[in-house]
Amino acid sequence: MANGLLLVGCGKMGGAMLDGWLARGTDPRTVVIVEPAEAAQTALKAKGVTVVSAADDVPDGFAPDCVILAVKPQMMADVAPAYARFRSPETQFLSIAAGTTIGFFEGALGGDAAIVRTMPNTPAAVGKGMMVACPNPNVTKAMKVRAGELLAAVGEVAWVEDESQMDAVTAVSGSGPAYVFHMIECLAAAGEAAGLPAALSAKLALQTVYGAGCLARDADEGPAQLRVNVTSPGGTTEAALKVLMAEGGLKPLMEKAVLAARDRGRELGG
Ligand SMILES: NC(=O)C1=CN([C@@H]2O[C@H](COP(=O)(O)OP(=O)(O)OC[C@H]3O[C@@H](n4cnc5c(N)ncnc54)[C@H](O)[C@@H]3O)[C@@H](O)[C@H]2O)C=CC1
Ligand SMILES: O=C(O)[C@@H]1CCC=N1
Numbered sequence: 179m180a181n182g183l184l185l186v187g188c189g190k191m192g193g194a195m196l197d198g199w200l201a202r203g204t205d206p207r208t209v210v211i212v213e214p215a216e217a218a219q220t221a222l223k224a225k226g227v228t229v230v231s232a233a234d235d236v237p238d239g240f241a242p243d244c245v246i247l248a249v250k251p252q253m254m255a256d257v258a259p260a261y262a263r264f265r266s267p268e269t270q271f272l273s274i275a276a277g278t279t280i281g282f283f284e285g286a287l288g289g290d291a292a293i294v295r296t297m298p299n300t301p302a303a304v305g306k307g308m309m310v311a312c313p314n315p316n317v318t319k320a321m322k323v324r325a326g327e328l329l330a331a332v333g334e335v336a337w338v339e340d341e342s343q344m345d346a347v348t349a350v351s352g353s354g355p356a357y358v359f360h361m362i363e364c365l366a367a368a369g370e371a372a373g374l375p376a377a378l379s380a381k382l383a384l385q386t387v388y389g390a391g392c393l394a395r396d397a398d399e400g401p402a403q404l405r406v407n408v409t410s411p412g413g414t415t416e417a418a419l420k421v422l423m424a425e426g427g428l429k430p431l432m433e434k435a436v437l438a439a440r441d442r443g444r445e446l447g448g
Contacts, residue, residue, distance in 0.1 A: 180268035182208040184242035192248030194303035198332030233260035251275040251446045258286040270321045277446025292316040307333025308351040349439035
């Protein structure tokens with residue numbers, strides 16, 4: 179019976195998912211990682227997983243039920259075909275590569291391969307990821323359950339049936355943490371410019387984004403009302419929002435950024 183995870187590429191995103199899985203009870207002895215970077219191998223081995231350098235080195239007899247392809251999109255054409263040999267009626271392939279289409283993987287792995295095009299994000303490392311998944315028709319109900327459990331172990335899961343939405347998904351939740359981290363940087367820098375010591379401003383910015391995110395998630399009210407709740411008429415927040423919500427403010431800027439990310443995803447997909 180196929181059982182275990184074969185993670186191909188354990189960089190920033192593969193590593194974040196691995197850390198999330200191990201922290202939430204995945205037995206490291208059921209995980210094999212293909213990662214050629216020697217510097218990364220030592221740290222990975224210390225986690226108790228098996229680490230090899232290439233597809234050919236995967237131990238004989240290891241039959242994963244999930245093969246997670248987590249190398250850069252630009253490398254996928256060179257890397258993916260070597261994993262076609264792991265195809266079985268019980269094995270599915272999860273790609274996390276931006277842009278790279280299900281059709282590409284059907285070509286590289288075989289038209290009968292069960293493929294889930296997935297878009298995770300790095301908060302998966304702390305169990306707070308947003309994991310979006312799009313299956314091809316070969317993914318059985320049982321495989322979908324297994325993939326859903328795997329993804330749910332490191333975050334929220336949403337399934338989409340329409341693959342054409344995946345580049346926009348990537349632009350919102352895949353890349354999105356970077357926008358929020360940049361927001362933290364900008365808020366901290368603005369605090370410094372307003373006269374605060376750097377360390378204090380950094381702490382205020384970080385805790386404010388963290389607290390606002392938690393509140394937005396847990397509150398009964400939506401983000402627009404939560405914003406109103408902070409905004410006293412004629413007060414300080416209103417003065418700031420007049421800047422952020424002015425014509426050419428954050429909304430059109432965010433839209434432009436997300437469209438740029440979506441279009442780059444489309445380009446990566448060829
Ligand atoms: N970083 C992020 O926030 C997110 C990344 N992704 C996707 O995840 C994938 C990986 O991105 P990152 O982790 O950021 O890149 P990365 O460069 O940190 O990781 C890629 C890893 O693949 C390894 N690698 C290179 N050649 C290999 C081979 N032949 N076999 C196995 N492993 C090999 C590299 O040594 C490296 O550790 C990309 O396709 C990206 O689109 C998706 C969502 C979010
Ligand atoms: O920047 C990238 O291309 C990847 C995909 C989503 C987040 N990081």
